[in-house]
Amino acid sequence: MTDAPLRRTPLYPAHVDAGAKLVDFAGWEMPLNYGSQMVEHRAVREHAGMFDVSHMTVIDVTDGAGGGEALALLRRLLANDVAKLGAPGQALYGVMLNDEAGIVDDLIVYRRDAGYRAVVNAATRDKVLAWLADRNDEGARIEERDLAMVAVQGPAAIELFETASGWTDVTGIAPFSMREQDGWMVGRTGYTGEDGVEVVLPGDAALALWGQLADAGVRPAGLAARDTLRLEAGLNLYGQDMDETTSPLVSNLAWTVAWEPEARDFIGRAALARERAAGPASKLTGLVMEEKGVLRHGQRVVTESGEGEITSGIFSPTLGYSIALARLPRAAKGACEVDVRGRLKPARIVRPPFVRKGSKVFD
């Protein structure tokens, strides 16, 4: 950690006004909660909540002098194939790999009228910007944008976003795509397992939108609720469930790897192909524990096929008991035990997600 002053998003004054508990997150002074993360979590599952995600890094990648450089660079950097984005407005989730097929970061890439927009994590900003610059043999233009970002999530999110912003026909934006208008980008994406939008827009507009959303009845929600919501939705957190030592094959992200066309030589492909051929040693999967207690990051998991470890664990506010993501031996299934503070407690291996659109979804 450095002693550099914490960065603040354009929504900082609104967080202070709302009585947020502010914490250092990746060098940003961000709201952890506005009183109760349980209340905020439920608001997103049952109605609508909004998150300041302006700390995330927005990077625009456009062509250089010749044309085609942006697509060529992204096709080499991502294990998913950006060429799948057939038209402006479409988006794709993927990971960037190192030569050993470890995950450098996960990101969403949006195709725009001209070029692409990537949204990457806040904690990996410096690393990713350097990663892109160092590997830009194609000569694409890479520009970090100083834009705010607000996520509005929940069953009532889209309706209330329309009320607050004046945007119309937002349900006409297909899931995992976006529309750009008047300097705003509205994507039908999120990190909660609920319907909703993520809006990338200038800082002053974000502050106004935040106030209008609050007036419309959308509850501010902090990083703590964001974490319980994403884990219920079975979504990985970079740096916790995956990092440079784990490949997508052992991070429940094999679906984000585009093996076809075979000629596309993305960074990490050779190592990833070897791992696939040999059979990955482990897998990232889900655990539930209906006993009293809470599963936590780093706890040891004992299965009939060997031991593993919890990568993220929480008390699930929706389910009323604890859930986790864990990296376990590939063959592990069914019953297992978790070392909770020195005591082995019975738990069960399930396939994530745990909750989608407000309801339990695993067997």
Place this chain on the structure above:
Amino acid sequence: MSEIPSELKYARTHEWARLEEDGTVTVGITDHAQDALGDVVFVEQPEVGAQVAAQEEAGVVESVKAASDIYAPVGGKVIAVNDTLEDAPENVNEDPYGDGWFFKIEPDDTAELDELMDAEGYGEMLESEEH
């Protein structure tokens, strides 16, 4: 700023202790502690009848965010635990000095209470931790 009632005694580990008229000591966690933990979801209590020593682990409080040990501020026998926390752990957040109490101890030596901090001392400790 968190609430620190002047009539209570405080441990460095953020438990409060109240000497009752009948000579027993009621124990809970402070307003500062509940705020730092966030929403409490489980409380693991000591057994009634168990003997505990001062500064010894007597229970666990788990919030959505973290697990934290509860230490006995004074030694003695556990004579009661707050069973309502089983179904309503949120009482710890909502009323840390009232309905959110954890357990009662019959102390071996009430003089151990004198080794705890008063409200002023605890307040100063919190302030120094913040800087």
